[in-house]
Amino acid sequence: MLGKLTWNAIPWDQPIPLISAAVVGLALIGVLAWVVIKGHLPYLWREWITSVDHKRIGVMYITLALLMLFRGFIDAVMMRSQQAVAFQAAGYLPPEHYNQIFSAHGTIMIFFAAMPLVIGLMNFVVPLQLGIRDVAFPTLNSVSFWLTATGAALVNISLVVGEFARTGWLAYPPLSELQYSPGVGVDYYLWALQISGIGTLITGVNFVTTILKTRARGMSYLRMPMFCWTSLASNLLIVAAFPVLTATLAMLLLDRYVGFHFFTNEAGGNMMMFVNLIWVWGHPEVYILVLPAFGVFSEVISTFSGKPLFGYRSMVAATLFICLVSFLVWLHHFFTMGAGANVNTAFGIATTVIAVGTGVKIYNWLFTMYGGRIRFATPMLWSVAFIVTFVIGGMTGVLLAVPPADFQLHNSLFLVAHFHNVIIGAVLFAAFAGLTYWFPKAFGFRLHEGWGKAAFWLSVAGFYVVFMPLYLAGLMGMTRRLQHYVVPEWRPLMLIAAAGIVIMCAALACQIIQIVVSIRRREELRDETGDPWDGRSLEWATPSPPPVFNFAVLPNVQDQDAYWGIKQRAAESQGTASEPPEYRPIELPRNSATGFVTAFFATVTGFALIWHIWWLAILGLVAAYAVFVKFAWRDAEHYEIPAEEVERIDRPYREKLEGALGIQNSLRSLL
Amino acid sequence: MSTAATHFRQTDPYKLGHGHGGGYSHRYATGHGEGGPASKRVVVGYGFWIFLLSDIIMFSAFFAAYAVLSREFAGGPTGRELFDLRGTALQTAVLLASSFTCGMATLAVEQRNQKWTQIALLITGLLGATFLLLEVREFTELVERGAGPTRSAFLSSFFALVGCHGIHVTVGLLWLGTMMAQFLAKGFRENIRHRYLCFSLFWHTLDIIWVALFSLVYLVGSLQ
Amino acid sequence: MSTDLSNNTEGLDLAPGDEPTGHRLRSDIGTYLLGLVLAAALTAASFWAAHTPLIYGPSVPIAISVLAVAQMGIHLVFFLHITTAPDNTNNVLALGFGLLIVCIVVLGSLWIMTHLGENVHSVPDVMRMQR
Numbered sequence A: 001m002l003g004k005l006t007w008n009a010i011p012w013d014q015p016i017p018l019i020s021a022a023v024v025g026l027a028l029i030g031v032l033a034w035v036v037i038k039g040h041l042p043y044l045w046r047e048w049i050t051s052v053d054h055k056r057i058g059v060m061y062i063t064l065a066l067l068m069l070f071r072g073f074i075d076a077v078m079m080r081s082q083q084a085v086a087f088q089a090a091g092y093l094p095p096e097h098y099n100q101i102f103s104a105h106g107t108i109m110i111f112f113a114a115m116p117l118v119i120g121l122m123n124f125v126v127p128l129q130l131g132i133r134d135v136a137f138p139t140l141n142s143v144s145f146w147l148t149a150t151g152a153a154l155v156n157i158s159l160v161v162g163e164f165a166r167t168g169w170l171a172y173p174p175l176s177e178l179q180y181s182p183g184v185g186v187d188y189y190l191w192a193l194q195i196s197g198i199g200t201l202i203t204g205v206n207f208v209t210t211i212l213k214t215r216a217r218g219m220s221y222l223r224m225p226m227f228c229w230t231s232l233a234s235n236l237l238i239v240a241a242f243p244v245l246t247a248t249l250a251m252l253l254l255d256r257y258v259g260f261h262f263f264t265n266e267a268g269g270n271m272m273m274f275v276n277l278i279w280v281w282g283h284p285e286v287y288i289l290v291l292p293a294f295g296v297f298s299e300v301i302s303t304f305s306g307k308p309l310f311g312y313r314s315m316v317a318a319t320l321f322i323c324l325v326s327f328l329v330w331l332h333h334f335f336t337m338g339a340g341a342n343v344n345t346a347f348g349i350a351t352t353v354i355a356v357g358t359g360v361k362i363y364n365w366l367f368t369m370y371g372g373r374i375r376f377a378t379p380m381l382w383s384v385a386f387i388v389t390f391v392i393g394g395m396t397g398v399l400l401a402v403p404p405a406d407f408q409l410h411n412s413l414f415l416v417a418h419f420h421n422v423i424i425g426a427v428l429f430a431a432f433a434g435l436t437y438w439f440p441k442a443f444g445f446r447l448h449e450g451w452g453k454a455a456f457w458l459s460v461a462g463f464y465v466v467f468m469p470l471y472l473a474g475l476m477g478m479t480r481r482l483q484h485y486v487v488p489e490w491r492p493l494m495l496i497a498a499a500g501i502v503i504m505c506a507a508l509a510c511q512i513i514q515i516v517v518s519i520r521r522r523e524e525l526r527d528e529t530g531d532p533w534d535g536r537s538l539e540w541a542t543p544s545p546p547p548v549f550n551f552a553v554l555p556n557v558q559d560q561d562a563y564w565g566i567k568q569r570a571a572e573s574q575g576t577a578s579e580p581p582e583y584r585p586i587e588l589p590r591n592s593a594t595g596f597v598t599a600f601f602a603t604v605t606g607f608a609l610i611w612h613i614w615w616l617a618i619l620g621l622v623a624a625y626a627v628f629v630k631f632a633w634r635d636a637e638h639y640e641i642p643a644e645e646v647e648r649i650d651r652p653y654r655e656k657l658e659g660a661l662g663i664q665n666s667l668r669s670l671l
Numbered sequence B: 001m002s003t004a005a006t007h008f009r010q011t012d013p014y015k016l017g018h019g020h021g022g023g024y025s026h027r028y029a030t031g032h033g034e035g036g037p038a039s040k041r042v043v044v045g046y047g048f049w050i051f052l053l054s055d056i057i058m059f060s061a062f063f064a065a066y067a068v069l070s071r072e073f074a075g076g077p078t079g080r081e082l083f084d085l086r087g088t089a090l091q092t093a094v095l096l097a098s099s100f101t102c103g104m105a106t107l108a109v110e111q112r113n114q115k116w117t118q119i120a121l122l123i124t125g126l127l128g129a130t131f132l133l134l135e136v137r138e139f140t141e142l143v144e145r146g147a148g149p150t151r152s153a154f155l156s157s158f159f160a161l162v163g164c165h166g167i168h169v170t171v172g173l174l175w176l177g178t179m180m181a182q183f184l185a186k187g188f189r190e191n192i193r194h195r196y197l198c199f200s201l202f203w204h205t206l207d208i209i210w211v212a213l214f215s216l217v218y219l220v221g222s223l224q
Numbered sequence C: 001m002s003t004d005l006s007n008n009t010e011g012l013d014l015a016p017g018d019e020p021t022g023h024r025l026r027s028d029i030g031t032y033l034l035g036l037v038l039a040a041a042l043t044a045a046s047f048w049a050a051h052t053p054l055i056y057g058p059s060v061p062i063a064i065s066v067l068a069v070a071q072m073g074i075h076l077v078f079f080l081h082i083t084t085a086p087d088n089t090n091n092v093l094a095l096g097f098g099l100l101i102v103c104i105v106v107l108g109s110l111w112i113m114t115h116l117g118e119n120v121h122s123v124p125d126v127m128r129m130q131r
Helices: A015-037 A041-047 A053-085 A095-130 A138-157 A183-214 A225-260 A273-303 A312-328 A331-336 A342-367 A378-400 A403-408 A413-443 A451-477 A490-520 A562-572 A594-610 A615-633 A643-670 B002-011 B040-069 B085-110 B114-144 B151-188 B192-222 C003-006 C025-050 C058-080 C087-119 C123-130
Strands: A584-588 A638-641
Touching: A015 A041, A041 A053, A053 A095, A053 A138, A053 A490, A095 A138, A095 A225, A095 A273, A095 A413, A138 A183, A138 A378, A138 A594, A183 A562, A183 A594, A183 B040, A225 A273, A225 B040, A225 B151, A225 C087, A273 A312, A273 A413, A273 B040, A273 C087, A312 A342, A312 C087, A331 A342, A331 A378, A331 A403, A331 C087, A342 A378, A342 A594, A342 C087, A378 A403, A378 A413, A378 A451, A413 A451, A451 A490, A490 B192, A594 B192, A615 B085, A615 B114, A615 B151, A615 C123, A638 B114, A643 C087, B040 B151, B040 B192, B040 C087, B085 B114, B085 B192, B085 C058, B114 B151, B151 B192, B192 C025, B192 C058, C025 C058
Parallel strands: none
Antiparallel strands: A584 A638
């Protein structure tokens, strides 16, 4: 009846997961109870859970990402502290638990922290920057989010019910085959990624279509903000790479569930084919994450330097170049597998060539700052730290791209330090820069600068203290994923890294305090004009937070920096652009529970498949089909906001804005 | 078109577009996207087109696995011993015919002709079901002969690749049934026609994938 | 179809699958019929090529591949109406990108795995050698 699921699936004998699960469970129940008792449930359901508004979905993505970032960070703290104490000793984490922790850390950080962070930013920002009212397929957007949440939920359920994979974050066979991993850990991993992968794929389709087909009038390709360009490239990569992940994981599932022989030792299976295919997805994935990060930095650096982006066209070219070449380098993840000198050389060269595209970007950012009037607000600090950190990470990457060097460094802590250097230095820094930069747009008030700067300095310091010793340890021969070790020379480096993680914890505390302080002082941090940073692109041409329809009248784009141009012309005409616009009714997509309900059944189906509860899996699939048909059967997809309502919402903002522009003009005439 | 542009200028809050000419000089150049958001039909069709491309890429991964493992017989039967090309030819003919009748349904939808839409879709569905039946029969015969997917890596990759196509046809049939019911219940409403555009793209694409399958898997496989 | 397109101020953008010209039923049926005949002919040619002594044995797979590519082209043009006309630019570009990735995935995997197969012995091989 319940498949493999028994009472013993809960790890009664392991205090750490049990206690943490109890804490998380109690916290969840507490929050739920608070929501229900306070009567917030209808509000949550109406305004958030069923919302198809890209801004709301973006905020939910980022909330999920920050929660998962916290979870993954706790894993990181456990690993660092284990390695600090496990010198010639067992440490406090038994091997099978330690293996689950590093597997979960990688899986969670890439799929449920980094991906939702960049997708969340894209969701919130891209339609606003394109000057439109929503993405191409708003309901599918909600489905995407909830399927991602399903994946995250399954990974976290594995903490209490059963176990997680002990195979590393990519679950290489034959270790991940049934013979060597008979438990449900790998199944949790596989189904969580399959389900959230579908969500990501839908996101990719959605945003490619949105960016290519639904831009505001006048916004030609070469007038798109750089973040939209990098989002386009990133989503093209999603569309091209995630199907390969789906297929590869499906093959492993077939091996595990019905005895196929794709990657087994027996019957002609080839485990190296898995490594090959997973990296066909895996390398583009790196650029899926990092390209939007580049976009964020382009926006931030240009805004806070008060200059248009230097070399806009070369930046576009470099983005597309990276987008394409990222599909030609995957073998560099397994130089040591034995493809031979000619194959290794070809992929080594392709890998070093990618650095050229990235180098172009670095110089463009530097020249954007050169001669600019730079304001070192928190987003700009993150950007400058990114340039320095990313150059270091990039150069160690070029080292690893040389096959003979890679034979020495493969699977060492040098590699671990390298990819943390680029992912933290680019993706995470970009996420924090982007969050600080667009937070006032989303919520109507800025984040507190003082706490933001404290978090920034502690994060950067913590990062360097943690990861620079790991480079050294790697050069000294320390391999990754060691539960304990006996080489005395590594010990000091592990202790320094552990000290670094303490600094990181302080940075995390500052981040949390920053949010709390900002919410409490929101009145003094309020953004009245919708343009707190003197921005350049269209998201600043609407109130903060934007109304549900984003723009009362869709903008007409004339420049590369659309809003900057508008402000310039308003200044020239001394703010006489006050003739009220002609408001028209606006059609918007209705809210839909489709995403949430689909994800509910996806969770049920996924859980049932993991535990071999076949009847429940079939039931879940049938229910998902029923939801789909019901959604397809609906008659009214849209609702209309009458013109008077649009005017009522828009007019006060416009008056305020004209006042602000007028002040700005008089200032300019004084200067 | 010019009226739309003029109207837009009147509603422009910032009085832009007067005399500068920079606003949308390439308005007529397709793909530059200066004319504002595309029509719903183009957006829906294009989105689904992108999805189909991603689906084809998924097939390419299964193809790659098959290509790499196609000689790993593990002492078991080879393609030459297993493949019955008459059955494959019949499947090919049936699926090609269904692609054609799907095209006829497209024309009937354009004509808003309920009767012929339903007839053409019904024939398409029956042909698709026939294809599926033939495939199921082939698979069961193989398994009965001891040439199931667990026999060798070659057979694993063969069953996965062809079976993946079969699952797509199954989903297509479910969709087709839903589509017919929707045309009956809702008529030729705009969003239903958009959905039908997606379905026809899906169905034709399945046939294209089958071309690759029967050529590279069955025909080439029967040589070795 | 035409009513939908009139909503689009651009007017010159086509959804994939839509025919670029105005539609007359008879000529449209003719297009599909022509596609059907061509596809059937190419299919027949493929099956013939697989078992004819007229083609040099080792080149048969190449012949079949060429015929398959030709037939996919026929399907794209006659059934999916993907042409190189300017209003189809975006659709064709997307298709080109997809096909490029397909080629990279399949050919790249084959290249890598062939060389791996030459250089690395599989586990059963190694065990046989140790015996």
